[in-house]
Amino acid sequence: MELTVGTAARQTGWSARMLRYLEDAGLVVPGRRPSGYRVYGMREVNQLRSLRELRNRFGVELSDVLFAARLRRDPGLRDAVHTWLAGTDAALEWEQRKHERLLAA
Amino acid sequence: MELTVGTAARQTGWSARMLRYLEDAGLVVPGRRPSGYRVYGMREVNQLRSLRELRNRFGVELSDVLFAARLRRDPGLRDAVHTWLAGTDAALEWEQRKHERLLAA
DNA sequence: CGAACATTGACACGCGTCTGATAAGGTTGC
DNA sequence: GCAACCTTATCAGACGCGTGTCAATGTTCG
Numbered sequence: 001m002e003l004t005v006g007t008a009a010r011q012t013g014w015s016a017r018m019l020r021y022l023e024d025a026g027l028v029v030p031g032r033r034p035s036g037y038r039v040y041g042m043r044e045v046n047q048l049r050s051l052r053e054l055r056n057r058f059g060v061e062l063s064d065v066l067f068a069a070r071l072r073r074d075p076g077l078r079d080a081v082h083t084w085l086a087g088t089d090a091a092l093e094w095e096q097r098k099h100e101r102l103l104a105a
Numbered sequence: 106m107e108l109t110v111g112t113a114a115r116q117t118g119w120s121a122r123m124l125r126y127l128e129d130a131g132l133v134v135p136g137r138r139p140s141g142y143r144v145y146g147m148r149e150v151n152q153l154r155s156l157r158e159l160r161n162r163f164g165v166e167l168s169d170v171l172f173a174a175r176l177r178r179d180p181g182l183r184d185a186v187h188t189w190l191a192g193t194d195a196a197l198e199w200e201q202r203k204h205e206r207l208l209a210a
Numbered sequence: 211c212g213a214a215c216a217t218t219g220a221c222a223c224g225c226g227t228c229t230g231a232t233a234a235g236g237t238t239g240c
Numbered sequence: 241g242c243a244a245c246c247t248t249a250t251c252a253g254a255c256g257c258g259t260g261t262c263a264a265t266g267t268t269c270g
Contacts, residue, residue: 004246006244006246015229017228017229018229018230020247021227035236035237035238035247036246038246043192047189047193051189054186057185058182060182060186062227063169067166067169067173068176068186072190077165080155080159081159081165083155084159085174085177087155088132109215110215110216110217122260140216140268141217141218142267143216167258168256168257
């Protein structure tokens, strides 16, 4: 389980290009050989697969994942967002229904 | 405190255009008069002001706020994201530092 | 009534994200 | 040593977001 970028790509359903992009974005960061070649282990392959799930099953964007990470790391931000949301539940339920209507169409 | 869209805009620092956009996005949804005119009350004005804070102080995108709302509403999604994050903390701390380096430059 | 405002709808621009392609060059392993 | 792979860098295109602006039309209120 020491895959090179192309093999990891084939096994996870991403393209090699995207694997490099995801590394740039900081979402899945592989190790490196002395030569500079990326090394994907089990951990990274699992991350790639589940990241794919998040997108396909939940329509989660990459920026959303990054934001969730920020959220768990920065308590000030978490509180601010939490507070904001508390004042808007009615409106957001409405939005959710609109969204469902669109998906149904 | 029954503001029309232009007045609410002036008092919150948004443009009237943006207020309509925010309604579309489902983030701040005013009431309506029989004529169709939007009505912004205290609640909405507060939402608008604090939304502005979120953007300016934390650089939060509108899509981020919507995502946070989804997150709190959909436990399945919350678990999936939570699980994903658990496997990536090292990588994301690295990303955070990269981000800080960029901001410092 | 008339000025000042609101409504929806559309066009458009700049910018960021995601993704592929291509080029010039280094690494691996039979 | 050579085929098949990798590296970085760059160009490019499609699409979405945040915004402004304009047009045609309806509302408010002194």
